[in-house]
Amino acid sequence: MEKFIVAELNMTGAEHLSFNTCILEKLHKKNKIRKIYCSALHYQYFPNTLKKIPMDNVKVIDGKSRRFFSKLCIEIYNVFRMLLRPHKKYLFLSVFPPVLCLLAFLNIIFRKRITVFLHGELNGLRELNNNITSYAFWVKLYFKSGLYKYIENIVVGEHIKKGISEVHYINPDELKYINHPIVPMFSNKEKDIDCASIGYANGKAYDELFESISKLDKPFIHIGMVSNVLYEKYKSSCIKFHAMPGNALSYDRYLSLISRTKYGIFMYAHDYSFTTSGAMLDAMSNNTVILTIANTFAAYLDSIDYPVVSFDSSEKLFEQIDNLPDYDDLLKKHNPIIARKRFSELSSDRVL
Structure with missing residues (x-):
């Protein structure tokens, strides 16, 4: 062979x-x-x-x-x-x-x-x-x-x-x-992080998110890389950055934090008609509810019954951060296990 x-x-x-x-x-x-x-x-x-x-x-x-x-x-x-x-x-x-x-x-x-x-x-x-x-x-x-x-x-x-x-x-x-392969669920027994932003924090969308979070003055974390500009601006706020500017988390550390998170916020600027979000799938593999501005890929995940909460605008998302639906109720209403199975039916095993 x-x-x-x-x-x-x-x-x-x-x-x-x-x-x-x-x-x-x-x-x-x-x-x-x-x-x-x-x-x-x-x-x-x-x-x-x-x-x-x-x-x-x-x-x-x-x-x-x-x-x-x-x-x-x-x-x-x-x-x-x-x-x-x-x-x-x-x-x-x-x-x-x-x-x-x-x-x-x-x-x-x-x-x-x-x-x-x-x-x-x-x-x-x-x-x-x-x-x-x-x-x-x-x-x-x-x-x-x-x-x-x-x-x-x-x-x-x-x-x-x-x-x-x-x-x-x-x-x-x-x-x-x-479909983008899904990583195995990280072995972690508790969801002790209520809400976190996930991905590369850079630009206007994340700046607006962090400004909104800092006004709430409630514990919040960012999982992933962060630009130097945003780090310097918000390092003294209620937001905790787990990676220093220019550095990435180790893969295990990154997945461990996601696995502990109930709600993951994704502030993407495009609609994903022609691409896939690997970070959303890392959330999906760990039963993390996805909060995002409405986009094609999030709609696809919702169509296979994964718990996704989409908003028409970033302003509406910010308004709801302090008033999110009950996490356990969302998981009862949807079935992440079935959603992952549906998603994985079209995997790399079929083409490589």
Whole structure:
């Protein structure tokens, strides 16, 4: 059986950690991985079970970086370095959109079996920004040119298929679809944190949330990374940050905190029509009720009967933070176990 060369050349640190570790663990259990190519900074966050897999350290500029041309050059170098090896099967956990086009073009020459996961870059399909340094330019080029037909594409999110089908230059049946894998429930016996915000705290939405929370002056925590600006502004308030600016929590610490939380607040600026929230799924795996501004992915979770409370605006969410429905009543009304089962029916086991 030919094993995969697995690569994460686009993300580093704790970026995409839940998704990557779940996929890697499934493949590792089936003995399907020959080697992992990723940054040492990303590798250090892996659970110990995955550190038994051979790893090749590569330089990776983080996915949020604005250094477009530096990131492009480094990732192109890493792609060539991998494809010139005498292997046949490659799995890319995520790909910088300009490199996505190059990867497909190169495969016309190399004729390898290349599989890529498509994540939030698909939002570019509906963006109007066509600057050459934008994700939208390269994602549209990838599909409009037909390059996507030369490698296997796996879209992360069943709910995204509807949006894809409305893009006239894509044949949705030529793509595969899976739901983001769900991490196992963290072993924790009590829910002693009433409410917490979850994710990367940065920008206006989280600033408004923290300002509203600080006025209530009730104990509150943030689970995840935080920008230096927001940390300095609210570090003396009632809000406790479990990670310092620029640092991520260890994976176990992150999941442990979520598992103790009854209500998780997600302040996202887009509607998730073309992407999935890994952080919401970490909440889902631990029976944490999701509080969010109405979006497509939250509506999908609600449709499979997971407890989600959506609001039309951030103002309405802020108004209800101190008057939330009873946690136990919500879990009786909905069934998280059945919801997780429904969600997992379309998993990576079917395509890898």
